Amino acid sequence: MQNSLDALKGKAFEGEQPAVWIEGRVEGGKSLLIVRDNGSGIESHHLDKIFDPFFTTKDVGEGMGLGLSICYRIVQECEGRISVRTERGKFCEFTLEFPAKG
Secondary structure (H helix, E strand, O other): OHHHHHHHHHHOOOOOOEEEEEEEEOOEEEEEEEEOOOOOOOOHHHOOOOOOOOOOOOOOOOOOHHHHHHHHHHHHHHOOOEEEEEEEOOEEEEEEEOOOOO
């Protein structure tokens, strides 16, 4: 969530309002949690590093680069997976997928 809020701050909006959408649903035996924002997106050359500990694109003192790394580890420990779709300057969407129980 904090990354989404930060991305919204880093974009000038014209004709649309800054927004974060959160959706949960069960689909095909899996529980999905989707977090999407219409912020600045992630540059493609950063995508292979975003889950690495201490990787950040923020200025010194504004972030330690641990949030996504910790999230990734927790999702893995819960037998889930996390994926990202993004378009620079338009949106970023993280999908957390877990086995549905019950």
